[in-house]
Amino acid sequence: MNILTFDVEEWFHLLDNDSTRSEEQWRNYEVRIHENMERIFRILEDTDTRATFFVIGWIARTYPEIVRKIAEKYEIGSHTMNHQLVWQQTPEEFRQDVDSSVKFLEDLTGKRVRAFRAPGFSIRESESWAFETLHDLGIEIDCSVFPAHHAHGGFPSYGKAEPAIITSGDARIKEFPISCREMGGSHIIYQGGGYFRLFPYHLIKRWARRDSDYLLSYIHPRDLDAGQPMIEGLPASRKFKSYVGLKGAEKKLRKFLTDFQFTDLAEANAVIDWSKAREIKL
Template sequence: MNILTIDLEEWFHVVFEGDPAGWKNKESRVMKNTEFVLDELVKNDIKATFFTVGWIAREYPDLVKKINNAGFEIGSHSDFHRVVYKFSKSGFKADVKRSVESLEALIGKKVTSFRAPYFSLTNSVAGYLDTLVENGIEIDSSVCPVVTKYGGYKNFPSNEPCLIKSEHFTIKEFPLSSYRIFSKQILYSGGGYFRLFPFALIKLLFKQQQYNMTYFHPHDFDGRQPALNLSLIADTRRKIGAATAGDKFKKLLASFNFTDISASDKLINWDQVPVVNF
């Protein structure tokens, strides 16, 4: 099962805890970068889930409508692209609610899937998942089984679709893919890892796994992103491999069959998947 997902956000959303007040003053590149992605998906007749920031839906409604009208699934990627563990539970619920309402008002259909920015669903805020259910979300894809700068769910017991259950809720989980090399789990299926690793390695890892969850951003394929006030390491991390990532993306689409989360959900017998109890 190879699942294609796009986190629909602007290039400057890579800044941790960015200030929305200044976003309108920055150059917009999401339209052009997303057009590249859409062209390749249509050309290869591939469906994908677009996890969309609520702010993007309000600022660029025509873009989100175009994606929806082309038959692609729209999910929520929060409202202002903030990490989950910086929120109180009520604050997170309000953020999710606004994003879902913005998206549903725009596309005229129910939004049932969610991904946290930066895969920032950590052990400490796992209980926040019940607020997703309260907002009509049935499927989450926020769990990263590798600890990163922005989060990661250490020792998450499943590397495949599973059910997360507690006394108060049940939700379907599509975790991010990882691969164990010796004693270390690595990521490979999107973002900076996809941009950094050679395509031969990425193709090999995809073939090794029965479940591959991708996560691309329009800015992953933008080698001309404007400057940001970041450290040299952080600035290099956001740009590395972007100039050649588009060609790698084309090769990936030509090498494997992909589907979206909605179609994958229908293929899974949820009575037989692992259950993670909170």
């Protein structure tokens, strides 16, 4: 089962960086989301691929035409309203942020929002209360778990990267964790983000074949934008992770979606026998 997701963000929506942290700062940057989304639409059309789009509420509020176009053909989920790490918010701030994004997306598209992904996969074990909040807000499917240690989150006790049921209090959430692979003592997401751009395609293809039982991929519009400016003041390691491999990324993604058949969360959810899924009690 191969599932394709996109996190709909602008090129400057970098997490944990002082110069790109707030909405006030975002207004100072060049707008590139229109051309980047058009690129994604072409790729999906050319490869006849379905996908789920996790949209930042700020994007929907600022550029509603983009989100309406997504909703014409694809499934939409919430990526919060203001793209902040979960563990940098209080429970009430998180609730308000997600609630506002869900309501805005639903009002804009006329479609129910059932899926959610936290920025940076930032629901950690210490933020398990977030699952109860998501449940209260009508979220049925979550994609926020990184099932290992991770810079922005990490949920090592989750175990194997596979769909499972997370229960916390009265909450019951279907979890689709991000796929990752151990390499050199660290866990990496080779089918999305910087590592997808960094690794040669033949290696990505080999790993994807090994992970054919469950593969959840995620891409940002900026991952395919070779012409984007560089954020000033980033440390060398962050520049490398954010900008390496941009020129060849679109070609690589097209090849990936041609060699493997991907679907969206809605279809994946429909074919899984959840009565046999592992249950994780928090």
